[in-house]
Amino acid sequence: MVRVPRATPHQVMAAAGQARPADPDSPYRLLAGWVDTGRPADLAAHQRRHGPLPVPAYPGRAGPHRLIGVVDRSGLRGRGGAGFPTGRKLTAVAAGRRRPIVLANGCEGEPASRKDHVLLSVAPHLVLDGAILAAYAVGAEEAVVCLHAQDPLADTLRAAIAARSGDPVPLRVAEVPDRYVASEASALVNFLNTGDPRPTAKPPRPFERGVRGRPTLVDNVETLAHLAMVARYGPEWFRRLGGPDSPGTTLVTVTGAVRLPGVYEVPLGTSIGQVLELAGGAAEELQAVLVGGYGGSWLPLPSGGGIRLTHADLQAAGASLGVAALVVLPARGCGLAETARVLRYLAGESAAQCGPCMFGLPAIAADLTAVVEGAAGRRGGAVLDRLGGRLEVIRGRGACAHPDGAVRLASSALRVFGTDVRRHLSGRPCPWAAGGPRLPVPGDAAPGAR
Amino acid sequence: MSRPAAGRRGGDARLGVNPITCRAHGLCAELLPELIGLDEWGYPILAASPVPPQLLEMARDAVAACPTLALRLSGAR
Ligand SMILES: Cc1cc2nc3c(=O)[nH]c(=O)nc-3n(C[C@H](O)[C@H](O)[C@H](O)COP(=O)(O)O)c2cc1C
Ligand code: SF4
Ligand code: SF4
Numbered sequence: 264m265v266r267v268p269r270a271t272p273h274q275v276m277a278a279a280g281q282a283r284p285a286d287p288d289s290p291y292r293l294l295a296g297w298v299d300t301g302r303p304a305d306l307a308a309h310q311r312r313h314g315p316l317p318v319p320a321y322p323g324r325a326g327p328h329r330l331i332g333v334v335d336r337s338g339l340r341g342r343g344g345a346g347f348p349t350g351r352k353l354t355a356v357a358a359g360r361r362r363p364i365v366l367a368n369g370c371e372g373e374p375a376s377r378k379d380h381v382l383l384s385v386a387p388h389l390v391l392d393g394a395i396l397a398a399y400a401v402g403a404e405e406a407v408v409c410l411h412a413q414d415p416l417a418d419t420l421r422a423a424i425a426a427r428s429g430d431p432v433p434l435r436v437a438e439v440p441d442r443y444v445a446s447e448a449s450a451l452v453n454f455l456n457t458g459d460p461r462p463t464a465k466p467p468r469p470f471e472r473g474v475r476g477r478p479t480l481v482d483n484v485e486t487l488a489h490l491a492m493v494a495r496y497g498p499e500w501f502r503r504l505g506g507p508d509s510p511g512t513t514l515v516t517v518t519g520a521v522r523l524p525g526v527y528e529v530p531l532g533t534s535i536g537q538v539l540e541l542a543g544g545a546a547e548e549l550q551a552v553l554v555g556g557y558g559g560s561w562l563p564l565p566s567g568g569g570i571r572l573t574h575a576d577l578q579a580a581g582a583s584l585g586v587a588a589l590v591v592l593p594a595r596g597c598g599l600a601e602t603a604r605v606l607r608y609l610a611g612e613s614a615a616q617c618g619p620c621m622f623g624l625p626a627i628a629a630d631l632t633a634v635v636e637g638a639a640g641r642r643g644g645a646v647l648d649r650l651g652g653r654l655e656v657i658r659g660r661g662a663c664a665h666p667d668g669a670v671r672l673a674s675s676a677l678r679v680f681g682t683d684v685r686r687h688l689s690g691r692p693c694p695w696a697a698g699g700p701r702l703p704v705p706g707d708a709a710p711g712a713r
Numbered sequence: 714m715s716r717p718a719a720g721r722r723g724g725d726a727r728l729g730v731n732p733i734t735c736r737a738h739g740l741c742a743e744l745l746p747e748l749i750g751l752d753e754w755g756y757p758i759l760a761a762s763p764v765p766p767q768l769l770e771m772a773r774d775a776v777a778a779c780p781t782l783a784l785r786l787s788g789a790r
Contacts, residue, residue: 619752662731
C-alpha cells in the first residue's frame with residue numbers, strides 16, 4: 264500500500280500541466296484513489312484528488328491545439344490493444360473538415376481482461392474527464408461512452424454523468440451488443456450509425472469518416488483516463504514512469520495460476536515476473552503465460568519472466584502488449600488444448616463477413632483440435648503442415664484485426680508448446696489435455712468466466 | 714510513411730480487395746493470374762507488390778469485371 268499525503272488543492276492552474284499530483288512518484292496513478300481509500304471516487308472525491316477539469320489551463324483558440332501537443336509529447340499510446348500513439352490520432356481527427364465525435368471504448372470484449380471494468384468502477388470521472396478533454400482537443404460536438412448492453416456499469420456511468428455540470432461537451436452512454444468484435448472501432452461506428460454491430464471495411468477509417476459521417480476518435484477508456492492526468496500534470500510527469508517507447512503506467516489483468524489474480528497498475532517496463540510476484544506469485548509450478556489477451560501470444564515460463572512489459576521488448580520477444588492481460592498457465596495444464604478451445608471461441612465470434620475469417624478461423628481451430636486429440640493419427644504431420652499454411656494465408660486478410668489475433672495466438676502456441684505438439688501427434692498427449700479449462704471463454708460454466 | 718517511388722506509368726498502383734463485399738467469384742484470379750491467386754475457400758490473395766506497368770491494363774479489366782466491385786486499384790494514373 265502506498266501512503267498518499269492529504270490531497271493538495273488544485274483550484275488554480277496557471278499553465279497547462281503545472282498542477283502536481285498528490286504524490287508525483289507513486290506507481291499508482293489511475294488507481295491512486297482506490298488504493299488510498301478502498302472506495303470508488305464520486306465526483307467530490309475525484310475533484311479533491313485531481314482538481315477540476317483542466318480546460319481553463321488550455322484557453323483561447325489555440326488551447327485545443329496546445330492540449331494535443333501536450334498529449335503528443337507525453338508519448339501516451341493507446342491501451343485498447345494496438346498501442347497507437349494517442350497524440351497522432353487526436354491530430355488526425357482534428358484535421359478533418361467536419362466537427363468530430365469522440366467514442367470512449369469501455370466495452371472490454373476481451374475475456375482475459377477486467378481492467379476497464381475496474382477503472383470504470385473505481386474512477387469513472389477520470390475516464391469522463393478524459394473523454395471531455397479529448398473532445399475539447401479535437402473540437403468534437405459529443406462524447407459517447409460505449410459499454411456492453413446489460414453491463415451494470417452503464418447505470419454507474421449514467422449516474423456519474425448526471426452528477427457532473429459545466430462540461431463543455433455533452434456526454435452520453437451507448438450500450439453495445441456483448442460480442443467480441445462489436446467493440447472494434449469501426450464496429451462501434453457502424454452500430455451507432457445503423458444498429459449493425461459488425462466491423463466495416465477500411466478505408467474509410469473512423470478518423471476519416473465515422474459516426475454520422477464525421478471524423479471519429481475511438482479511444483480506450485484507460486487511454487482517456489491517462490489523457491486526463493497528462494492534461495493536468497504534464498508530459499514530463501507522465502514520462503517519469505515507464506520507458507521511452509512505452510511511457511507511463513498500465514493497468515494489467517492477471518489471471519490463472521497466481522495466488523492473487525486481479526487488476527494491478529504497474530509502470531510500463533515492469534517485467535512479467537515482477538507482475539506475477541505482485542499478483543501473489545505462482546500458485547503452483549508454472550509453464551507459460553499468455554500475454555495480450557486471447558488474440559495475444561504465449562511466452563514460456565520461467566524463461567519469459569524477465570521480459571519487460573513495453574511495446575519494444577515484447578515485440579522483440581515475438582509477442583505484443585495488446586490489452587496488457589496475463590493469463591498464467593500452470594505446468595499441470597495443456598497449452599495446446601487451451602489454445603484450441605480459445606480458437607474455437609474466436610472462430611465463433613467472427614462477424615462472418617470476410618472469407619478468410621469466417622472459413623479460416625474454424626479451419627485452424629479444427630486443425631489444432633485434431634492435433635490435440637491425436638485424431639489425425641498418422642496423418643498428423645500433414646494436418647500440422649496444413650495448419651501452418653493456413654496461418655500464413657489468413658493473416659491480414661480480414662476487414663478487422665480479429666483473424667490476426669487468432670493467428671498470433673495459434674502461431675505462438677505451436678512455437679512455445681512445440682514439444683507437446685510432437686507428443687500429441689505421436690499419440691502420447693500430456694495427462695492434462697482433458698483437464699478443466701484454465702482460460703475461460705464466455706459461455707463456460709467455470710468460475711471466473713464473465 | 715515512405716512509399717516506393719512512382720514508376721513512369723502507374724508505378725505505385727496497388728490492388729486491394731474489400732473482404733466484406735468480395736463473394737469469392739474468383740473472376741479476378743482468372744483474369745489476372747499473374748497478381749491474384751485464390752485461397753482454398755476461393756477468396757483472392759493479392760500480390761503485395763505494385764502492379765507493374767505492363768499489367769496495368771489487365772488489372773483495370775479485372776477491377777471492372779468484379780461483380781461486387783470488391784476489387785480496387787489505387788494509386789494508378
Ligand atoms: C476484434 C476486436 C475487438 C476489440 N475490442 C476492443 C474493446 O473491447 N475495447 C477497446 O478499447 N478496444 C478494442 N479494440 C480496439 C479498437 O478497435 C480500437 O483500436 C481501440 O479502441 C482504440 O483505442 P486506443 O487507441 O485508446 O487503444 C478491438 C479491436 C478488435 C480488432
Ligand atoms: S475479419 Fe472477421 S470479425 Fe473482422 S469484419 Fe471480417 S469477418 Fe468480421
Ligand atoms: S472477382 Fe471480386 S468478388 Fe470475385 S473473388 Fe475477385 S474480388 Fe472477390
